[in-house]
Amino acid sequence: xxxxxxxxxxxxxxxxxxxxxxxxxxxxxxxxxxxxxxxxxxxxxxxxxxxxxxxxxxxxxxxxxxxxxxxxxxxxxxxxxxxxxxxxxxxxxxxxxxxxxxxxxxxxxxxxxxxxxxxxxxxxxxxxxxxxxxxxxxxxxxxxxxxxxxxxxxxxxxxxxxxxxxxxxxxxxxxxxxxxxxxxxxxxxxxxxxxxxxx
Amino acid sequence: xxxxxxxxxxxxxxxxxxxxxxxxxxxxxxxxxxxxxxxxxxxxxxxxxxxxxxxxxxxxxxxxxxxxxxxxxxxxxxxxxxxxxxxxxxxxxxxxxxxxxxxxxxxxxxxxxxxxxxxxxxxxxxxxxxxxxxxxxxxxxxxxxxxxxxxxxxxxxxxxxxxxxxxxxxxxxxxxxxxxxxxxxxxxxxxxxxxxxxx
Numbered sequence: 334x335x336x337x338x339x340x341x342x343x344x345x346x347x348x349x350x351x352x353x354x355x356x357x358x359x360x361x362x363x364x365x366x367x368x369x370x371x372x373x374x375x376x377x378x379x380x381x382x383x384x385x386x387x388x389x390x391x392x393x394x395x396x397x398x399x400x401x402x403x404x405x406x407x408x409x410x411x412x413x414x415x416x417x418x419x420x421x422x423x424x425x426x427x428x429x430x431x432x433x434x435x436x437x438x439x440x441x442x443x444x445x446x447x448x449x450x451x452x453x454x455x456x457x458x459x460x461x462x463x464x465x466x467x468x469x470x471x472x473x474x475x476x477x478x479x480x481x482x483x484x485x486x487x488x489x490x491x492x493x494x495x496x497x498x499x500x501x502x503x504x505x506x507x508x509x510x511x512x513x514x515x516x517x518x519x520x521x522x523x524x525x526x527x528x529x530x531x532x
Numbered sequence: 533x534x535x536x537x538x539x540x541x542x543x544x545x546x547x548x549x550x551x552x553x554x555x556x557x558x559x560x561x562x563x564x565x566x567x568x569x570x571x572x573x574x575x576x577x578x579x580x581x582x583x584x585x586x587x588x589x590x591x592x593x594x595x596x597x598x599x600x601x602x603x604x605x606x607x608x609x610x611x612x613x614x615x616x617x618x619x620x621x622x623x624x625x626x627x628x629x630x631x632x633x634x635x636x637x638x639x640x641x642x643x644x645x646x647x648x649x650x651x652x653x654x655x656x657x658x659x660x661x662x663x664x665x666x667x668x669x670x671x672x673x674x675x676x677x678x679x680x681x682x683x684x685x686x687x688x689x690x691x692x693x694x695x696x697x698x699x700x701x702x703x704x705x706x707x708x709x710x711x712x713x714x715x716x717x718x719x720x721x722x723x724x725x726x727x728x729x730x731x
Binding site: 334337338339340341343344347350351352353354355358360361362363364365366367369371374375376377378380381382383384385386387388397398399400402405422423424427430 | 533536537538539540542543546549550551552553554557559560561562563564565566568570573574575576577579580581582583584585586587596597598599601604621622623626629
């Protein structure tokens with residue numbers, strides 16, 4: 334019956350592209366937009382377009398900043414500009430920033446190397462990362478995720494940085510705080526034991 | 533740190549209003565929109581606005597139809613206009629329509645009676661349903677959901693229709709096809725037994 338309501342069909346197809354909208358909920362989300370009054374919907378669209386115009390990627394660290402102001406990391410002299418934490422996406426940057434315990438700066442890769450999806454090193458911001466090194470950077474923390482793609486990307490970057498003779502570290506792996514050893518997966522426990530530290 | 537990027541903050545707040553977008557995924561969805569190229573984003577907004585303009589609610593049955601054409605249910609003479617199936621929302625209409633086994637027409641209530649959320653009978657399309665009855669309707673099928681609100685709404689409607697002296701039915705309740713009796717909840721089994729039918 335949807336072929337008789339082409340505009341509704343188009344709406345559903347557009348919503349289908351949005352990540353993290355489960356297809357079983359698409360009809361409900363479409364109803365949400367159709368039931369909005371016209372002004373609200375226009376406002377929603379305006380927010381989308383204006384955020385696209387006003388939120389820019391920093392050319393140095395590739396995190397977001399507001400048009401007209403500076404990158405809050407790269408332009409902040411209270412932060413240690415000699416420690417660079419490399420993360421896959423801006424979301425991971427937020428997670429680290431929320432801890433309040435990191436005083437260095439960031440470098441957002443904008444993805445991971447994934448040959449199956451056709452994403453190679455040149456599609457990421459690895460080249461700008463390597464050229465950043467010469468500007469007084471002393472340590473690189475590789476904080477990619479512990480997925481096959483994330484670890485491959487970290488390995489690729491560390492190889493690239495070898496010639497630069499710079500300290501490269503990665504996040505500690507082990508038992509998460511608050512969880513019980515009994516229910517941990519084998520690999521995590523293995524890593525926690527083999528990478529144990531003085532008490 | 534988000535207070536330093538107000539446009540991004542606005543975007544996140546707008547996305548927060550969209551139903552079925554889990555808050556843990558908001559950052560990823562925001563990144564999806566920011567990474568879109570400008571033309572794509574404009575197209576997405578155009579689809580939203582044009583669907584709002586072109587998808588209208590039928591004044592008789594309150595399901596959606598395309599501007600410039602007629603409601604595919606109410607204007608279809610091959611359908612039995614004397615049987616009206618009452619559903620909560622357009623999504624339930626789709627579910628019934630997909631079975632291909634229903635030849636009558638529909639009436640979309642656009643919600644259920646829910647005093648806790650301040651939704652009374654007057655906020656739904658019950659009045660138009662009652663006035664539809666006189667136009668040659670022989671049977672009303674109440675297909676609201678088996679939630680407290682859905683059942684209360686069905687009870688309210690059936691009471692309203694009593695004076696009209698019309699046949700009112702509801703969907704059969706029982707064991708769903710393909711499921712095993714062992715794992716059914718008590719109430720469903722109770723209803724399946726008490727509403728048993730000749731084999």
